[in-house]
Amino acid sequence: MTFKESLTTLPQYILPHHPLSRLMRQLTHSNNKTWKNLFIKQIASHYGVNMDEAIDSDINAYRSFNQFFTRELKPGVRAIANEKGDIASPADGTVSQAGDITEGNIIQAKGKSYTATDLLGGDEERAAPFKNGKFTTIYLSPKDYHRLHMPLNGTLQEMIHVPGRLFSVNAATANSVPRLFARNERVVAIFDTEIGPMALVLVGAIFVASIETVWHGEVTPPTVKDIRSWQYIRKNAPKLKRGEEMGRFNMGSTIIVLYGNDVMKWEDGFVAGKEVQLGEKMGHTLI
Structure with a gap:
């Protein structure tokens, strides 16, 4: 810092x-x-x-x-990686971090980390599938497209609204504020995919007026004191395809994606500082 x-x-x-x-x-x-x-x-x-x-x-x-x-893009402006096993970027933005989750710890910046358990609302059972998995953090700047899309086909299992602060999520703040992404207000969506659980964490920030999902609408505001969660019964659970819109930020912020252990691999060059576009291949499945 x-x-x-x-x-x-x-x-x-x-x-x-x-x-x-x-x-x-x-x-x-x-x-x-x-x-x-x-x-x-x-x-x-x-x-x-x-x-x-x-x-x-x-x-x-x-x-x-x-x-x-939150403008919509012209059809075809973003090509969605669609080969078997491709994992698509969920957003336009810049990779803040990408790598391994080590014994439940996720790197925020040099010398700073937080736990998957804290990020996902404090439930150890919910975080267990990601204990030694993979993660990436993508920062969306004001110039970027601010709708979020699916990296893989998935069936929604649970959504969690975790109240918290609204620190900025830019690089300077990520380098300075301990446990930033586990302190800010956020919406967590956990999907069942072909390679197991996938968590999409939509992190709020100062001036982010609201976070929406396509199946629920506006999740926040209102801001509440206690964690809220919604369970989705499989036969009625929303099913979304790779590349399909899943939510949006009303003003800019950060999305964090989590996967389990030995189920996927990030593409070579998919590292901190890389600019990515929605749909770009950012990894591939291993099973």
Whole structure:
């Protein structure tokens, strides 16, 4: 952790994370044409958003900034890895970390880690299948597409909403705040796949107004004090195919993907710092 990272991070400990995020939600959902067009233009210009990829490239077509931020892409703009055994990236973004889960410990940054048990809501039985498995953390910046898609075919088993703080999830904060991803509010979706359990963890952050899934709609807000969970009976459980949309961030954040032991392997070069696109092959199954 550098001195600059400390200066960036320390004020976040005292900020009112949730009130600020509620305010941002109001602003990003505003239908005021002047406000939302100005906001869209500034973000698109500053971050280099490629509007040619969007189904609608005209900013006037979006009723609110949030509708722009969660814009749909044109069909075919992202090729989904579809060979047998391919594991597709769930999002556009940058790989923050990728590697092994060692005795339940997941690397956050150099010298910092957290446990799969804490990440998944404190239930050791829920985390057990991932004890010596694989993980990746993908950070979505404001320029990225903010819908999340399935890496593999899967049947939903459980969804968990874990309340928490809303620290920023950028690199500086990841290098500075201990157990960052196990402290922030998050939504966990556990799927049964051809290679066993797969956990998709949608991590909230400051100014992330809400997290949605396609089967439930908006999960957060509301922000609650206690962990909530939903069980899905197999015959009625949502079944999603590789590449199919599973959720979205209303404002940007991070997705973490967990797999079990000896069931998959990351692609060579799939390492911290790599920029990825939705659907890109990031690994392959071993069974």
